[in-house]
Amino acid sequence: MNGDQDGRHPDRYRVLFAISMQLENHTFTDAGEHAALLSGWEQQYFQLDCGQFHGRLQQIGSDGIHVFYESVNRRIVQQGSTPSDMLVFGIVLDASSPVTFADRAVTADSLICARANREFVLHFPGETAILGIGVKLPFLRERPELAARLESRFFTKTSVIPLEPGAREQFIALWRYVTDEAFALNAFAESELAQRTVTAQIFEMLDAVVETGIHDDKADITWMSHSDVVARAHEMIIARPLEPVTVHELCESLRISRRTVQTSFRLVTGKTPVEYMRAIRLNYVRQLLRKAPAGELTVRDAAQRWGFFHSGHFTQDYRELFDAMPSDNRPK
Structure with missing residues (x-):
């Protein structure tokens, strides 16, 4: 390329x-x-x-x-x-x-x-x-x-x-993904939110490369079950809808390793942490669209309330998850 x-x-x-x-x-x-x-x-x-x-x-x-x-x-x-x-x-x-x-x-x-x-x-x-x-x-x-x-x-x-x-x-x-998101955030998000989000996403790139292939002897959870990891992550998503939660933030908040987070989500949800958290946010957008008439809330506004600022990524992810376009879920 x-x-x-x-x-x-x-x-x-x-x-x-x-x-x-x-x-x-x-x-x-x-x-x-x-x-x-x-x-x-x-x-x-x-x-x-x-x-x-x-x-x-x-x-x-x-x-x-x-x-x-x-x-x-x-x-x-x-x-x-x-x-x-x-x-x-x-x-x-x-x-x-x-x-x-x-x-x-x-x-x-x-x-x-x-x-x-x-x-x-x-x-x-x-x-x-x-x-x-x-x-x-x-x-x-x-x-x-x-x-x-x-x-x-x-x-x-x-x-x-x-x-x-x-x-x-x-x-x-x-x-x-980060490149597209950065330009979208620059166009639609407040500057401080854009800066924090892009910095966190680039940090995720670095952290992912560091973690690749490293064996973690502390991957087994002792004081917290796998389901608790997912539940705590879910709470963080709801508490901060505009700014997607990163895997690194989960690790710091829960005081566990990246590998433990990945294992917990795979065992409990069958998804990666990123896939799960994106799906939860998409579900909240869908709920908004199903409740609010088009004249009261646009698809873009609903998406941005849950941190989706790149319309192309949002539409593709929404269609893959629900087998429908966002506009299909508006009240008749």
Whole structure:
């Protein structure tokens, strides 16, 4: 997937909403301009192949954590250093041959892990797209458990490690969802809600990659049954309809691991936590639509009351769950 194939948003777009929120989309015809706009990085891009350069850079996030996508159509070499206060993780989406980072081949089933203030040389072999997450050290200091897991999981002697089966696809799917949601939230939600929601969603991307393949010896619940985990999650959903509950918040609130949350939902509901929580919110939207005449409450208003700001995602999820369109459930 290169930059020209993903045409969901304008080719050149930049918005800052709430002071610390970032939502950017750029296209370039010069590799140097491309390099200069990646937030916080000290680097240079050098074009090696003949022909006009086309690059794309998309950045979404906040002061503490952000996700970035970049693509190029020519072979380039990147040289510089990672930000002094940021850990960086990246996966290759498309490349004609392996990307090279720190003298290591980066294939589609591997993950780049770069510490803060690390000098690097990165070779893109033309027609390459990469997706990354940058997480700032102050953000991690507020989350010592995550910091410890990142350290033990990723930062070994090598900067390129193999991904667990399915992790890459999950990471990409989450990125596409977060991207669409960020633009929808920017258009329809209050800035503080948009900032919190997008930051939490990107954090979920990072947390999901960290958890993948890790065996948790504390997965067995001792003081709380699996059904209690689901019941407590349900209470959190109802208490905060505008802002979807994340798996990370469940873990912190219930003081249990991500794997325990996943196991509880699978055993009790047959669904993942995200699937279950989305289904509950969709049911509440359906109840609103069945009670209120169209003249009193629009489908969009009903959806947004339960945190669905992207109309395409909402309609697709609603149709899959109820085998009906939202408009089908209005009072006759």
